[in-house]
Amino acid sequence: MSNYKNTMTEKSNQELISEKSLSIIEEKLVKGMTLSEILSEEVNNKPLYPFSLMKFYNFLKKNPESEARIIEARKLGVQTLIDKLLNVFNYQEIENPNQILWVREKTRFIQWIAGKITDLYSDNKVQKSQVDSQINISWSDNTNEDYIKTIEAEIENPTSITKDN
Numbered sequence: 001m002s003n004y005k006n007t008m009t010e011k012s013n014q015e016l017i018s019e020k021s022l023s024i025i026e027e028k029l030v031k032g033m034t035l036s037e038i039l040s041e042e043v044n045n046k047p048l049y050p051f052s053l054m055k056f057y058n059f060l061k062k063n064p065e066s067e068a069r070i071i072e073a074r075k076l077g078v079q080t081l082i083d084k085l086l087n088v089f090n091y092q093e094i095e096n097p098n099q100i101l102w103v104r105e106k107t108r109f110i111q112w113i114a115g116k117i118t119d120l121y122s123d124n125k126v127q128k129s130q131v132d133s134q135i136n137i138s139w140s141d142n143t144n145e146d147y148i149k150t151i152e153a154e155i156e157n158p159t160s161i162t163k164d165n
Contacts, residue, residue, distance in 0.1 A: 016051045017059050029073035032080040078114045085110055
């Protein structure tokens with residue numbers, strides 16, 4: 001057994017997804033790129049990032065702060081796409097009918113997805129209301145002990161009640 005050599009390598013403690021990589025991904029999302037588009041980028045036929053889309057999603061599940069940052073970057077990216085479409089409508093003359101239909105369809109899709117991702121462009125905005133969930137119960141008793149004793153006496157001796165008629 002002394003000739004046994006361990007061929008298993010220990011996993012590196014270094015995270016695959018660094019803060020720098022996360023910041024770059026955030027920046028690209030804000031520019032309007034999709035996450036799958038970003039993670040499939042290549043430089044010299046080699047992936048730009050050493051992790052897959054699935055590993056990135058698993059990383060986000062384990063890191064809620066990073067997940068919140070990515071979600072916010074995606075929301076801002078949708079707003080960027082809307083801005084780009086507004087620029088097309090405002091400054092670009094489109095003469096080809098097929099292009100007009102394509103831009104119109106892209107606009108509908110961006111509007112739909114914007115309504116799902118952020119309430120900024122939604123018709124059904126979520127209204128936040130502050131509701132107090134505490135119930136306070138109190139008894140206010142303005143009666144004094146003498147009054148209570150006279151009522152008890154009237155109940156015990158009904159003949160002492162005077163009639164006005």
